[in-house]
Amino acid sequence: MANLRWYKIDEKIPEGDFIRQITLAGKKLCLLRTENKIHLVQxxxxxAGGLLSTGWCENSQLICPIHRYAYNLENGRGAEGQGDYIHIYPLREEADGLYAGFRQSLFGRLFGRDES
Ligand code: FES
Incomplete structure (x- = not known):
């Protein structure tokens, strides 16, 4: 079972659909809501390194604005023929807000650093 370290998302979460870049645990990530569900992805x-937070969502997929590659928001898989994927961070709703889980390597568990 993956060892996760949970970080609170301090950003104010807007109502309705949105997509924006946030920084969490020292990483720039893409936080979005589509179809009433919040997702956090790389x-x-x-x-080719386009910023997914400047893209948009269509049919539960995140579309990169540069060459319009599409990524499934449930499993991270790229659309057929792309052969790639994005990392999806698990989210957990707590009484005091939303938390995101980051995998920790053995090194991270020993020295308090995160892997992804
Ligand atoms: S950089 Fe995202 S599709 Fe090419």
Whole structure:
């Protein structure tokens, strides 16, 4: 089972659909809501580094604005033929706000650093 370290998202979460870049645990990430669900994913497109937080959502997929590659927001998989994927961070709702889980390597567990 993955060892996760949970970080509170301090950003104010807007109503309705949104997409924006946030910084959490020292990483620039893409936070968004579409179809009433909040997602946190990597912000750099695996194709050529486009900023996914400047993209948009269509049919539960996140679209990169640079070459319009599409990524499934449930499992991170790129659309057919792309052969790539994005990292999806698990989210947990607590009484005091929203938390995101980051995997920790053995090194991270020993020295308090995060892997992804
Ligand atoms: S950089 Fe994202 S699709 Fe090419």
């Amino acid at each position: 912000n750099s497109c695996p194709h």
